Amino acid sequence: SFTSFQTARSMPAGEFTVMTTASYVDLGAGAEFGVRGRVGVGHGLEAGAEVDVSNAGFAPVLLAADLKFHFVQDVTLTPVADPFPLPGPFDASVTVGGGTAVFSDFAFVHLTASKRLNWVEPYIAYRYQWIDIDLNLDDSGDAEDANNSLFDEIIEEAGHTRFRLHHLFLGSRIDL
DSSP states (O other), rough: OOGSSSSSSOOOOOOOEEEEEEEEEETTTTTEEEEEEEEEEEETEEEEEEEEEEEEESSSEEEEEEEEEEEEEEEESSSOOSSSEEEEEEEEEEEEEEEESEEEEEEEEEEEEEOBBBTTEEEEEEEEEEEOOOTTTTTTHHHHHHHSSSTTTHHHHHSEEEEEEEEEEEEEEOOO
């Protein structure tokens, strides 16, 4: 998800970006293509939406939206541009969001910290995610739908269709 791989900084009000993605996901999920848009709302707020399509079969279309609040702004390179975020030695944000796919619904809270160092900006992020899969594992048709999908191994390990995940992301933005 695009919310997983971004810095803590929010875009200024009125600024927007649209990106497309293509990826191959292991665990039998197959190829995935996405369109994601983000817009600066102002006062440290940024909103995003995405549509992903995959050939996974189990979740061929995913719709998601989120809202990011940039609550600490790095003042070591530039002065505070927006009076609302707290000044600090790095940037920090919290993102809340959710979405739906054919057989599942999810929600998440995402905390990100990043530090801009001229042309590179390393970041670390933690995400807590709730996933509820709308399948009855006692129904052979539903169980067959989950076979050979991204969720097959997760459901087998969890033993049920409602689970919570902890994610840790490390990355870097590089401005060329």
